[in-house]
Amino acid sequence: MKAQLILEDGTIFIGEGFGSHNDAIGEVVFNTGMTGYQEILSDPSYCGQIVMLTYPLIGNYGINRDDFESIIPAVKGFIVKEVCEFPSNWRSEFTIDEYFKMKKIPGIAGIDTRKLTRIIRQHGTLKGAICSIENDANEVLSKLRQTRLPIDQVRRVSTKNAYPSPGRGKRIVLVDFGMKHGILRELNNRGCDVVVVPYHTTADEILQLRPDGIMLSNGPGDPKDVPEGIQMIKDVLGLVPLFGICLGHQLFALACGADTGKMKFGHRGSNHPVKEEATGKVSITAQNHGYTVDRNSIQITRLQVTHTALNDGTIEGLRHLDFPAFTVQYHPEASPGPEDASNLFNQFLEMIETQKQGVATTCQNVLI
Known part of the structure; x- marks a missing residue:
């Protein structure tokens, strides 16, 4: 399913959706870790945020029962360059796509994460929305700009x-x-x-x-x-x-x-x-x-x-x-x-x- 990431400055990225088909609005931030995506997605400190991972391949060792940092993930969405569909690790129990579907977390893959990182570094963190390509971008952008991020995380x-x-x-x-x-x-x-x-x-x-x-x-x-x-x-x-x-x-x-x-x-x-x-x-x-x-x-x-x-x-x-x-x-x-x-x-x-x-x-x- 095609999805889009829309930033409050009007920038639009088109990619492939994974995980939940829900829409999500949050503060877009980036993490430079090469591993540890399971701990990152379950870290409560990301409550209300859409996390982009700068490392290009995510999900290659799957999701296991041991590496969670919270029981209920608070992250609003995930952005990656490439999401692995067939993880290879003896501890793996789910793919990241399967886990996100269970937890109703939307993700988008296949976008230029290097460009997005440069935008954030230049302008600072921005509000963003992950949604279906079928959503009208102008309507999403208007809603995004009017949205106030939570302060009760x-x-x-x-x-x-x-x-x-x-x-x-x-x-x-x-x-x-x-x-x-x-x-x-x-x-x-x-x-x-x-x-x-x-x-x-x-x-x-x-x-x-x-x-x-x-x-x-x-x-x-x-x-x-x-x-x-x-x-x-x-x-x-x-x-x-x-x-x-x-x-x-x-x-x-x-x-x-x-x-x-x-x-x-x-x-x-x-x-x-x-x-x-x-x-x-x-x-x-x-x-x-x-x-x-x-x-x-x-x-x-x-x-x-x-x-x-x-x-x-x-x-x-x-x-x-x-x-x-x-x-x-x-x-x-x-x-x-x-x-x-x-x-x-x-x-x-x-x-x-x-x-x-x-x-x-x-x-x-x-x-x-």
């Missing part, structure tokens, strides 16, 4: 109720702003006793769970659209060790008095170099974000920049100068991508242990 993808992921180790409250399951897996692999809570959970409700540490997850959209999370972070800061990832990093910055802003086309891929300021060590990281912390705004806070993106100099990591709290803009859990930064989860647990020992020493001194 976190509410849509966050868990509705708290739930446990039991372990024998440290109690971690994981605040779900659109959590990738990779974060939960990393904590479980370290024996943590995890309680996942909704994005609007208050500081009092979190503290009642007696956490040893608090993890702020990734998630979609503009951090300024999540005032509940910003207030919660303000209220727990200094009381419990804290580690934030991606959207959690941005919310942490806002809670500490810094500012954030929208990037022209964001960072999305598995090959972004990041430098650690203290050591000069460079890690290749997985990233997915369209907003960043404003560097100038850090000067009026008690935050210190710990990591910087080598490609454009944007902030990739922060730590608080007074409290046990640090965050990163990239994804140490990868999924997909390199695992260069997975040791940050160990650093988080070590920070919790150091904080506990410090409290114990203080109590002993008081008793003496």
Whole structure:
């Protein structure tokens, strides 16, 4: 079935539709990862977005039961150069076309993805629509330009109720702003006793769970659209060790008095170099974000920049100068991508242990 991709600037691409025959409108973004399309399509951070993959062949190893980052994909649509009809992998259970039909996600293949990437890099992210070739392009374009993109993505993808992921180790409250399951897996692999809570959970409700540490997850959209999370972070800061990832990093910055802003086309891929300021060590990281912390705004806070993106100099990591709290803009859990930064989860647990020992020493001194 012929399909068309229409951008709000009037550009039209004609290709072959796959997956669902539904129409879709969303923000068109691109991801430069060469593999990991299953993790990308199931990443809640893409809620409301139409994702284009710059790597030309997608679907060649199929869809399997193990590599999902969420149960219900939130992506609005997929754009690829070529979609594989006959995947070859021992874990494959569905083709990407079959999976998209089940989940009612439309896709379009056979368009010039290099041209589309250049358009986005030049003009920034644009609204777009995937629809049948039979739809009148002018009517679709008019509707597209009038459409306001959602600002409640976190509410849509966050868990509705708290739930446990039991372990024998440290109690971690994981605040779900659109959590990738990779974060939960990393904590479980370290024996943590995890309680996942909704994005609007208050500081009092979190503290009642007696956490040893608090993890702020990734998630979609503009951090300024999540005032509940910003207030919660303000209220727990200094009381419990804290580690934030991606959207959690941005919310942490806002809670500490810094500012954030929208990037022209964001960072999305598995090959972004990041430098650690203290050591000069460079890690290749997985990233997915369209907003960043404003560097100038850090000067009026008690935050210190710990990591910087080598490609454009944007902030990739922060730590608080007074409290046990640090965050990163990239994804140490990868999924997909390199695992260069997975040791940050160990650093988080070590920070919790150091904080506990410090409290114990203080109590002993008081008793003496």
